[in-house]
Amino acid sequence: MTAAALGRGGVIGLVGSTDHKRIAMRTAVAAGAFFAAGGLLALLMRAELAQPGLQIISTGTYNALFTMHGSTMIYLFVTPFALALGLYIVPLQVGAAEVAGPRWALAGWWLYVLGGLTMYGGFLTRGGAAQATWVGFDPLSNAVHSPGEGMDMWILGVALATAGELLWGACLLATVLRHRAPHMTLLRVPVFSWTVLVTSLMVLFAFPVLIAAMGLLWVERQWGGVFGGAEGPVAYQHLFWFYGHPVVYVMFFPFVGAVAETIATFSGRRFFGYHAMIASLLLFTALSMSVWAHHMFAIDGVTVKYFSLTSIALVLPAGIEYLDMVGTLWGGAIRLTTAMLFALGFLVQFLVGGLSGIWVGSSVLDYHANNSYFVVAHFHYTLFGGSFFGLLAAVYMWWPKVTGTLLREGLGRLHFALSVLGANLTFFPMFFLGRDGMTRRVADYPESAGWGTLNLLESLGALCIALSLLVFALNVAVSLWRRRPATDDPWGGHTLEWATTSPPPRHNFTRLPPVRSYAPLDDLRHAGREQPA
Amino acid sequence: MIAIVAADTRDAYGDVEGVFLPVGVAVFVLVAAAIVSTVWRGRRRAAPRERHDNRPLEAAAAVLLVVIAGVLVAVSFSAEDRVGEARGKPALHVRVVAAKWRWRFEYPGRGIAIQGTEDRVPTLVVPAGADIEVEGVSIDVVHAFWIPELRFQRELFARRPTRFTLRFERPGHLSSPRCSFYCGLRHQDMRFGVEVLAPQEFRAWLRSRGAGA
Numbered sequence: 250m251t252a253a254a255l256g257r258g259g260v261i262g263l264v265g266s267t268d269h270k271r272i273a274m275r276t277a278v279a280a281g282a283f284f285a286a287g288g289l290l291a292l293l294m295r296a297e298l299a300q301p302g303l304q305i306i307s308t309g310t311y312n313a314l315f316t317m318h319g320s321t322m323i324y325l326f327v328t329p330f331a332l333a334l335g336l337y338i339v340p341l342q343v344g345a346a347e348v349a350g351p352r353w354a355l356a357g358w359w360l361y362v363l364g365g366l367t368m369y370g371g372f373l374t375r376g377g378a379a380q381a382t383w384v385g386f387d388p389l390s391n392a393v394h395s396p397g398e399g400m401d402m403w404i405l406g407v408a409l410a411t412a413g414e415l416l417w418g419a420c421l422l423a424t425v426l427r428h429r430a431p432h433m434t435l436l437r438v439p440v441f442s443w444t445v446l447v448t449s450l451m452v453l454f455a456f457p458v459l460i461a462a463m464g465l466l467w468v469e470r471q472w473g474g475v476f477g478g479a480e481g482p483v484a485y486q487h488l489f490w491f492y493g494h495p496v497v498y499v500m501f502f503p504f505v506g507a508v509a510e511t512i513a514t515f516s517g518r519r520f521f522g523y524h525a526m527i528a529s530l531l532l533f534t535a536l537s538m539s540v541w542a543h544h545m546f547a548i549d550g551v552t553v554k555y556f557s558l559t560s561i562a563l564v565l566p567a568g569i570e571y572l573d574m575v576g577t578l579w580g581g582a583i584r585l586t587t588a589m590l591f592a593l594g595f596l597v598q599f600l601v602g603g604l605s606g607i608w609v610g611s612s613v614l615d616y617h618a619n620n621s622y623f624v625v626a627h628f629h630y631t632l633f634g635g636s637f638f639g640l641l642a643a644v645y646m647w648w649p650k651v652t653g654t655l656l657r658e659g660l661g662r663l664h665f666a667l668s669v670l671g672a673n674l675t676f677f678p679m680f681f682l683g684r685d686g687m688t689r690r691v692a693d694y695p696e697s698a699g700w701g702t703l704n705l706l707e708s709l710g711a712l713c714i715a716l717s718l719l720v721f722a723l724n725v726a727v728s729l730w731r732r733r734p735a736t737d738d739p740w741g742g743h744t745l746e747w748a749t750t751s752p753p754p755r756h757n758f759t760r761l762p763p764v765r766s767y768a769p770l771d772d773l774r775h776a777g778r779e780q781p782a
Numbered sequence: 783m784i785a786i787v788a789a790d791t792r793d794a795y796g797d798v799e800g801v802f803l804p805v806g807v808a809v810f811v812l813v814a815a816a817i818v819s820t821v822w823r824g825r826r827r828a829a830p831r832e833r834h835d836n837r838p839l840e841a842a843a844a845v846l847l848v849v850i851a852g853v854l855v856a857v858s859f860s861a862e863d864r865v866g867e868a869r870g871k872p873a874l875h876v877r878v879v880a881a882k883w884r885w886r887f888e889y890p891g892r893g894i895a896i897q898g899t900e901d902r903v904p905t906l907v908v909p910a911g912a913d914i915e916v917e918g919v920s921i922d923v924v925h926a927f928w929i930p931e932l933r934f935q936r937e938l939f940a941r942r943p944t945r946f947t948l949r950f951e952r953p954g955h956l957s958s959p960r961c962s963f964y965c966g967l968r969h970q971d972m973r974f975g976v977e978v979l980a981p982q983e984f985r986a987w988l989r990s991r992g993a994g995a
Contacts, residue, residue, distance in 0.1 A: 308967055308968060308970070309967055312966070312967065312969075380967075382964055386923075386924060386964070388922070388924070388940075389923045389964070389965065389966060394882075394922070394923055394966060479939070479940075479942045482939055482940075482942075483939065483942070516824065516830060517830040518831060518832070518834075519834055520834075521833075521834060521835060521836075522835045522836070522840055523834070523835065524835065525835070525840045547926060547935045547936050547937045547963075548936075548937045548944075549936060549937075549945065549946070553862060554859060554862060557855070557858055557859070557862070558855055561851050561854050561855050561858070562851055562855075564847050564850060564851040564854070565844065565847045565848060565851060568843065568844075568847040569840065569843065569844060569847070571813060572839075572840065572843045575813070575816050575817060575820060576836070576839075578817065578820040578821060578824060579816075579820045579824075579831070580820075580824070580827075580831025580833070581820070581824045581830045581831070582824060582827045582828060582829065582830045583820075583821050583824035583825050583827070585821070585825065593817060593821060596817055597814050597817060600809075600810055600813055600814065601810065604806040604809060604810060605806075607802070607806070607854065608802055608806065611798055611802060611854065611857075611858040612858065612862050612865075613794050613798045613858055613861040613862055613865055614795065614798055614799065614802060614858075616791070616795070616933060616934050616935050617795055617930065617933040617934070617935065619926075619935055619962070620926060620928070620935070620962035620963055620964075621928075621930075621962065685930070686928075686930035686958040686960075688928070688960060688961075688962045688969075688970070689964070690964040690969060691969060691970035692970060693970050694970070697957075698958075
């Protein structure tokens with residue numbers, strides 16, 4: 250603690266600092282590297298799928314590519330980045346000097362990075378990386394059907410990374426519950442920190458189940474006897490999806506929170522309908538634990554009506570969140586910064602993902618959509634069109650706070666335009682391919698099916714996404730090498746992180762403004778004027 | 783044969799899609815239009831509005847959302863009751879066996895088995911306009927039996943038979959059916975065809991294969 254408290258540089262500071270900001274930055278860098286790797290895998294897949302027939306890679310390689318692409322994006326990029334955003338911003342937003350359990354948070358980073366490297370180490374083994382999907386379905390993942398060390402390393406990697414993410418969830422929950430500034434009641438916690446609070450609840454309930462499932466898979470591969478019974482494969486799916494659905498919201502909520510803060514800031518007014526938003530987040534979280542078997546509608550014997558009811562019930566909290574977002578925009582003095590553009594892109598594109606999610610929440614529609622490209626379109630609209638756009642809104646908004654420099658707005662707008670074009674070109678045609686009968690997880694499709702044109706369009710869209718990310722990388726490089734210093738509060742923010750320096754000092758604050766609402770800095774600006782009811 | 787209540791999965795799917803699609807498109811258009819118009823009008827505003835919540839509006843929205851969700855659930859449930867369920871005595875019993883990476887269709891009691899190979903896609907032959915009871919199993923990993931033309935899919939497991947009833951209304955050849963659940967190396971090649979024959983042609987086909995109708 251003492252070494253880290255001095256803010257020591259060098260190797261020890263790099264790998265051993267317990268400053269929540271440095272842990273979060275390291276996680277963001279590692280997650281960015283894994284994202285680049287997972288994105289390259291996706292580009293290879295799109296290259297193979299651009300035309301019917303097998304041209305570039307074998308089916309075995311393709312199966313490793315999509316398994317590792319999905320595993321990377323979920324276990325190693327979106328989930329850790331969402332939590333890292335919380336690790337950086339939450340202590341600042343609640344006015345804390347530290348994250349709760351800083352050494353646990355540091356251990357989380359080590360577990361996460363070791364898990365990711367272990368998973369990717371599978372590529373170095375003789376049989377190649379795992380090929381049993383990001384779910385690791387039993388019996389496909391057992392020793393008979395997936396021999397080789399690649400699968401073992403995948404199981405170990407998932408368990409390690411998830412254990413690290415679990416530690417972060419615990420630290421974040423304790424930070425919001427125990428480390429808030431004086432007078433910051435729970436109903437004065439900013440929206441972003443609330444989304445991280447409910448996220449950490451889902452992490453604590455769901456992630457241990459995945460770690461247990463990985464342990465059972467490991468035992469099954471070594472000695473057998475776990476999932477061998479007639480109900481074994483179904484039991485594995487129940488265990489997995491009990492984690493696998495809440496994690497979808499873990500990968501979503503912190504970005505909803507970031508978008509809420511972005512929209513409030515660049516509308517020049519505090520978030521509309523705060524209490525309804527908090528209530529809907531809690532309802533969403535409760536429902537997230539009871540919808541998992543909608544991934545299993547096509548299994549005979551699953552209580553489809555119960556899971557269909559809970560899934561479609563998500564219309565209520567999701568609708569309230571949209572009402573509050575639009576309510577914040579309504580009557581706002583809008584500034585269309587790059588961060589705001591990505592937040593608005595999130596709102597419109599996630600709508601497609603959410604509505605198609607209600608679609609597959611109907612069992613009857615899912616009997617056709619399940620395992621098809623319709624589902625691939627759906628979850629890429631939520632994760633890429635939604636979460637990733639929210640992530641970029643967060644990066645563009647908080648970049649000046651974290652680095653003390655400004656990103657270029659011109660490059661940012663170009664980045665945004667290419668992202669929107671690429672995302673929709675890549676993912677929208679997938680709805681039609683899926684409805685027409687194209688299954689997911691295939692390296693090839695028959696020429697007679699007539700899917701060549703749409704697949705080619707999707708591959709061009711993927712290139713466009715790659716180009717947009719190169720523009721982003723250029724923006725980052727320009728910002729860091731030709732620094733334009735940022736002020737403490739370049740946007741007119743509402744929450745406490747804008748009350749300290751950019752970047753913040755080791756223990757975050759030298760003095761705190763008074764906290765009388767969920768938008769303390771907005772209160773300061775209005776001081777002297779009559780407070781609204 | 784006595785008329786049997788249809789269990790046509792396409793009708794059930796069509797009923798649900800007929801409500802979900804227009805509702806979904808309408809919600810998208812309304813919300814997207816609200817976002818675009820508020821942003822457009824807000825660009826020139828100097829002083830933002832000061833009101834921070836509107837409880838009656840939120841309560842009204844919640845009621846409206848519950849009503850929408852209720853309609854969607856009701857439509858979906860009423861269709862769910864009609865999918866894959868037997869309503870009377872089936873005209874034909876078929877056993878579907880899935881394996882890495884091929885299909886086998888057996889007609890119990892009739893001595894017929896149609897076996898696909900790695901290079902030849904097998905064809906399931908069925909009569910039109912009759913209820914067909916299917917029992918599906920896998921002999922290795924999880925597979926799924928998907929007939930896109932019928933909007934119907936079920937996962938198949940080893941030692942855990944999956945039972946459902948299908949009905950093909952018109953004669954014809956279906957070329958899209960396939961295994962939809964990822965099952966390893968040659969998953970994409972695990973396809974099958976369905977040949978739907980008129981009832982008298984189907985009886986002739988059974989006789990030609992040496993089975994009693």
